[in-house]
Amino acid sequence: MxxxxxxxxxxxxxxxxxxxxxxxxxxxxxxxxxxxxxxxxxxxxxxxxxxxxxxxxxxxxxxxxxxxxxxxxxxxxxxxxxxxxxxxxxxxxxxxxxxxxxxxxxxxxxxxxxxxxxxxxMGQKDPGSKGVPMFPLHDDAKANTWVMERIFEGNALHCIENFLDIPHTIYVHSKWFRNESRKEIEFKVTAGRDHVCAEFFNEAQFDTLLGKILIPANTVMKHTDQYFKPYTTRVDYYFTEKRQFIIQSHCVPINEHRTRVFTWMAFRFDPIAPLVRLIFEPMANRILDQDVKVIREQTEDIKNANHASFVFHRTDVIGKEIFDLANGKKLKASIRNGTLAI
Ligand code: FES
Ligand SMILES: [Fe+2]
CATH class of the missing domain: 2.102.10.10 (Rieske [2Fe-2S] iron-sulphur domain)
Incomplete structure (x- = not known):
């Protein structure tokens, strides 16, 4: 290459x-x-x-x-x-x-x-007081949590991008997660030195079985996608304190082409979370395996072609900020707004 x-x-x-x-x-x-x-x-x-x-x-x-x-x-x-x-x-x-x-x-x-x-x-210096990232809802006795572990045949950066990418959900997870509705939603991107956050507004209830089970009709959903340097992503769907879902993934590069990912799933669905989990957990595993497949295909195709282009478009939402942060650039504190039709 x-x-x-x-x-x-x-x-x-x-x-x-x-x-x-x-x-x-x-x-x-x-x-x-x-x-x-x-x-x-x-x-x-x-x-x-x-x-x-x-x-x-x-x-x-x-x-x-x-x-x-x-x-x-x-x-x-x-x-x-x-x-x-x-x-x-x-x-x-x-x-x-x-x-x-x-x-x-x-x-x-x-x-x-x-x-x-x-x-x-993994650093050369002493970690000093630098702490490990914390898992959301870890100490919440009412939260239901589990961990999924996968090896992705791809670079960690591509995994991070995938976990925070909305448009792929319509194709890679067709009928599982989110169907195309072409409804326009607004988003706000807030960038910091080693963190970028996209907040989405007016998102419709997902028109899939998973959406119908997890997302109550006629409620306002707060959805945020976040990337924390170096390799952590977090997706929040929040309705009320008693009903929320958080997916936090830690991408651990094995080498340049392989990444071990630990995905922390945490949710509250009071008072029937254990019942909901019976459906939610196998579906989440299935969705994760679909991402494993597409990242493997992406890596194979780049290797076979010995060529890669990375064109950034506003539908990538925070894709550019992720690439910049992961490539060592420092982001200026900024806020920008946009729209997406999904
Ligand atoms: S002790 Fe001799 S190879 Fe390890
Ligand atoms: Fe995905």
Whole structure:
């Protein structure tokens, strides 16, 4: 591929942030290999439950530590038994004498556990007080939540754009989500330094089964689409405090062409949320799989053509701001209005 194409498809990694490596429930007794932004690592828990993330290959003779086992002093390589602590320090070399002892370590990444996920900090600097993103309605006892995880065969930027793109819903999710009504809706875009938000007004009730189930007739819907740098999207549909839906996706680049996405689904539908979920959850999974398919096709088609053009149109709403932010540009604080016929 040409450099121009690569530059558009693969913006510089944004590293000084926390990334989800896995759900807490996925990290048990065995080490878990993961790749984030091309860095191959292995996650593990010490016997006391403390999580760690260190480079996947053993520094001694390169065995993958995904084959290792957790023992009292850390993660023990399956070849010669070198053992690593969660901070990357070699805590034990079985055959060494005291006279041979010297400090050795492998690459490690800071790890925290929060809101049911294990997060890894990918930056060069100390994360300091920089916190992980928070999941909406996480602490709301009345909210119903679940997580969907998918691997997208595509660049993270294309996933982000897809999750906040309205016009594709009529074609990719035909009859599932939103049908074309050609009704004109107004929107307001508010841009900040590392965040852009589109707020939509006068949106009609979606003319689909999902729309009829989830959206009460004759109510005013507040719909916002937001992108937070580096890789978080959030879509809100709000009617009242007791009836609202939020979809927050964290796109974790595996490499330039693959992205692991954790989608946090949170909704309130008092008092029958568990019943609604019986229908909502399988439908949401189906819709997500349709996006997995179209992103795979987009990547294949760009690779096959060895060409990509990105024409921005007002129907992309915040597509341009997303590309600019993801390509390292700083947005000026601004507000603009527009209309969309969907
Ligand atoms: S290869 Fe890991 S201890 Fe030798
Ligand atoms: Fe979609």
């Amino acid at each position: 040409s450099n121009g194409l690569l530059a558009k498809m693969h913006p510089e990694w944004m590293t000084e942030y926390w990334f989800i490596a896995c759900k807490s429930s996925q990290l048990k007794r065995k080490p878990l290999p993961r790749e984030i932004q091309g860095n191959k690592m292995v996650l593990f828990r010490k016997k006391d439950g403390t999580p760690g993330a260190i480079r996947e290959q053993c520094i001694h003779r390169n065995l993958s530590l995904a084959r290792a086992r957790v023992c009292d002093s850390g993660l023990q390589c399956s070849y010669h038994g070198w053992t690593y602590d969660v901070d990357g320090r070699v805590s034990r070399i079985p055959a060494q004498t005291d006279a041979d002892r010297k400090e050795m370590r492998t690459k490690s990444w800071p790890v925290v556990e929060s809101q049911g996920f294990v997060w890894v900090y």
